[in-house]
Amino acid sequence: MPTLNSAEKEVKPMAPSPSDESGTLDANEAQSENALVRKLDLYLVPLIIISYILIFLDRSNLGNAKIAGMPQDLHLHGNEINWAVSIFYATFIFFEIPITLLVKPLGPSKLISCILLSTSLVTTFSGFMSNAGSLIACRILLGVTEAASFAVLNYYVSLFWKREEIAKRAAAVYIAVTLSGAFGGLFAWALTQIDSVPAYAGWRWIFFVEGAISFCWACASFFLFPNSPETARFLNTEEKRLAQCRIESQDKDVPFRWSQVVAALKSPICWLSGFIQLCAGVYYHPLSIFLPTILTGLGYGTLQTQYLTIPVYLFATVMVFLFAWLADRTQRRAPLMLFFSLFTVAGYAILLAWEVPAGVKYFACFLILGFGNVLLLLNVAWLNGNIGPRYKRATALAFNQTISNIGSIIGGQIILDREGPRYRTGQAVAISCCGLACIGVMSLWWLLRSKNTRREKIVQEGKEDVEVGDESVHFRYQL
Template sequence: MAEMNGHHSLENKEAAFTDDNARSSTEVGLGEETIDPARETKLLAKLDLFFVPIIMVVYLSCFLDRANIGNVKTAGMPEDIGATAQQFSTAVSIFYATYVTFESPWAILLKKITPRYLITGLCVVWSLVTIFSGFITSIGGLYATRLILGACEGGLFPGLNLYLTMVYKREEQAKRVSYLFVCTALAGAFGGLLAYAILHMDGVAGYAGWRWVYIIEGIFSIIVAVIVWFGLPNDPSNAYFLNAEEKHLMQIRARQRAAYMGSDDFSWEEIRIAFKDPKVYLSGIIQFMQDILLYGFSTFLPSIIKSMGYNSLQSQYLTIPVYLVGGFVFLAFAFVSDRMTIRGPFIIFANIFGIIGYILIITNTPYGVKFFATFLCAIAVYNGPGLNMTWLNVNTAPHYRRAASIGFQQTIGNTAGIVAGQIYRTSPYLLGNAFSLGALCVAQFLVLGKWLYIRKLNAEKEKIISGEIEDTRKVQTGDRALDFKYHL
């Protein structure tokens, strides 16, 4: 009888291991209440309808306020404040000094401060800083505003990612994270269009057009902060827009995700585990390589296009289709990635487009071909960082281990912003584009290495479940649990 019980126990573990929802074997054994797929689809549609627009608009405003330095560069801002090319590059890079410093602390503090207070507070401060940027008269003023902006915006991306894990299951997340990166693309497109329109205000009230870019985009962000305050609930499972039945469904989903979310109690042990996890470091280095593209491309695309022979206004509106193609291709990739619960191979595939694109840009090709190449680059620019971020999200549990992992990964990755500001210095930006090409090639090998490592971890769990090897691992909880299958 003992042997039979042991045999059934192993069967249960094997069944649980194949469940991508990562429920614990205890929950499975208890015959946990399930949700009718049609009702869950309807619930997800409602969650998306209320949460996604708010999350997208706040990240849109964040990236607008960060990346508009690229728009004002072509509109004469450096000359007006007496900044040299080197000083302007430093201003671009210095943003990331405070950005990466504050990412992990903000991520860990999200639950304690609560999402509504933290995200709204950060949004208000960076909005005011953006408005004040319109009144700077020296390079020192630009340095100061960029440092404060970085400290505030550093909390948003990891904070929004963690918020998404409080709402959605693992296999639902790439699509939602893609919305954030679509906002990055839309910020580039909308930022270019908005800058194109606002720059026509040059001379209004005695202010240069680039000053109005800062002032108007900062006011827009203040409005967004109000939307966040009233629209983003601290507890998504009891959101104001859910009826009693939908709140019950959210409770069932929460129980299904219990192993993934874990305890609400803060734990230094989970932080320690995160900082010793090899996949966090692999993910961080991959993010660094991919972010070199993201920050170089999103900040300097108007200047890159201008170097192809277009004028200042043309270089603004020609960025729009490039950003839109990059964003919508990422939506398609993320949707399929969620359906297949596969992450790494999609990053490698997307990066191939970027490699071809950067080769075309840096070689002796006609301007029309170079402009077409920016569309290819955009595919890698958004898919790489976005899917890599999701890959870590879905493979780390419970909450505080994930919070520390995301914050640390973003800290490593976003130091790329410092590099991007230094490699894109002078037209035609051969150094910056060649460096981005090299970063993409290195990323390909790193993604493959991480994929092989995670596959090895899954194989090790399978061997432990089948009794082939003894479980001697020091950490056996959270994502290290035997019933937690890593997404490849």
Template sequence: MMATEKTLFDARSTDDVESPPSVNEANLQVDPAAEKRLLRKLDCFLAPMMVLFFLVAYLDRSNIGNAAIAGMTEDLELTGNRLNVAVTVFYVTYISFEIPASLVLKKARPSRLIPFFIIGWSVVIIGSAFMTNYATLIATRLLLGAFESGLFPCLTLYLSTFYKKEEQARRISYLFVAAALSGAFGGLLAFGLTSIHGTRGLAGWRWLFLVEGIISIVVGIMAVFLLPDNFESAWWLCDDEKALMRVRHEQTSVYVGESEVFDKAEVKLAFKDPKVWLSAICQFFADTCSFGFSTFLPVIIKGFGYGSVQTQLLTVPVYIWASAVYIFISFMSDRFNQRAVFMIPMALITAVGYSLMLGVAMVSTGVLYFATFLTATGIYCVVGLNVTWVSNSNAGYFKRATAIGLQQTIGNSAGIMAGQIYRITASDGRYTIGHAVSLGAIILAAVGYFTMFLALKTLNDKRDKMSTEERGREINSGKKGDRHPDFRYIL
């Protein structure tokens, strides 16, 4: 390598080019320009795949709301609370496999496990196009929950192996932007497919399931060939870029003590950590809003007095707005290396949206529709940033894997409740119980985020004040991961 060329590492000599960095090179200074180029390349290859995987997941999960207003309710005789039960049972199996999925990801290999999930639920969605009664609806929802359960914790954990903690908010945001865009895309798809009702003897809602299932299975097959297990096997990284990835890994794992084999001690640490439980409880409250809003937005808007076709189109701008806001907020969160300062205001904006939907007269359809934009503004931001926060706050690998899985298990159990709270409580179609419960939940989430901020700040301040002797005792006692005295929490 010539001296005039851009080097990967400021401290690396020209004699080192042929051999990869050793594990003791964590003190090397990375060339910022080379690192920026590497991050751009990671984003170019990883971001589209992550968005696509999560987009089809949310599309297939939440299309039940679009199908319900497109004739499925009548065709399957979903009287009483049957639709609510169908929404709820998805989360019974969904929450059961999240922790196991995240723990076996490394052993099972991302390039195999993640495509398995996608192809599995795609087959279920295709089968949903041929449901004949309520019992088959319940069966397909249970299977769908089982296959989708591992995707999000596995993708979050997967991204944490490529990016440093201060880079993760924007990258994990891609998953939630995909969730929001799935609502917009799902509304447009539902509008188009339900308009071909009766073609080849299939109702419009059946075409919705069939086409979305085929799209998903194509994505799953693509994942088999495109998804690398780690940066070492990434076919799109050159040798120098892999060398830089090794140094980045060492820079972030000097005090972490990452284990390549299953570590039961780290799993236990996650279950004993009060911060993990607080994060999980906050996620439960935020997910109560997220699941209720994303699943029932079509029926909420229809309750304002709009027709079925118009309703499908009106969901689209809401999700596009939510996506744009979250992209901006996640970028700013990484830019300033802060979480709570963005999460708390976003939660309060969502609270204002729910308040408007509860308090404004049903004749004011324009104001009520505007309220859905306010509600959507904060939902994806707080849910997504909280996932990033728990990933940032736990190390090493198996503690982080367990913490993410535990947070998602408890958080997603909110879907069981969210599926039951949106019921028509008056002839005018106002969803009073659903909005009131969601309002209380998002306020409690904001209180939890502030509590987390105070707890982490206290720990950081305590470590900042450690003497050299105290720091040495902590290290000599075997403290590693986020318990290491050099670890600092992002606030």
């Protein structure tokens, strides 16, 4: 890693790694950097986790409301719940990139807070839904408010940690998903016990209370999230300087240009990464949304179902830690994604076979939710560390999630009520998409290795480097 002084004198755009530039830090500087990273982790990671827990609770409460009597009260028929799930993700296709690009005029911290505030208001007023039309309208509004949340939070991580450190910190977003899945169902069940107080059905209180909690956190977030290392009030002057130099040693702050947006949209890396995320969205999101329905179909009651989701999501939380730790420890993405995806395939194969005891089917849910995160987590971390400069990266992350949510739309349609409790179509499509995602990983792995090899030859030939970000000949893609 470069010394602080060398980083200030010469900053190369998105260099392969700081250690390639100018030696290593001495003991005191290394100790200061480690202390800084710990400080960033202790302050920022909890903020990210809490924020996305609340966002995901607001997003996934539809599944809990479904088994608490909402379809009967709203007079829903056929696959109207499925359409509500799919139309929610459809809004992401149109709004993810435009809202993400608001990081330029608003700044990432204010954009995160605005997302939290608008999401909380839509969730709260969703408790007043009265028919299928109002359900669809509320899900469209919620989709618009949440469209950029995932991309913006992942982009936010890249502003404070180096690309070698991104996977563990980006895991905070997925930990939020699994923790909300673990306890969100039980919390939702507790809220449904407020039935008929005052004259409101229990499922409505899921929206009222969760929306109110999110609103309080959204208001606080305007003061808690720093916009950049320089504006972080919890850092002293020297720590701010070191934090900024750490990031600039890899990612020079290039002014916003529309050409960066176009470059991201044209990049084959972004398209392949998006294809992987799309396939992962198809196989993962249906089970994460409809897990209570599947468990109910296995013969469990409502309360038992909520209890049984907790161990599944806690196991998934542990696995997210493991994936992220291994990825940053080994600095490898593709091999881990391919290996752990085999367990997801095995889980769906069990559900597809179906003629096994209920306990085995429950075990299959552990395999799918526990190991299914590996592609979703590491693919985004892979993209986050391989694209630059900053606004190109923000566009790439938003584009990745735009394509991913096409997968979520498909996923919302493959779990058909008439096929319950087996859901043969859903399991068959899911296992196929997991296989396609692995093909996408292998293709992207080959592409990045080829680019690294070509750049080695260019450097050896001594050609002038006129590019910035990941187009620089000095940049080496993570594999």
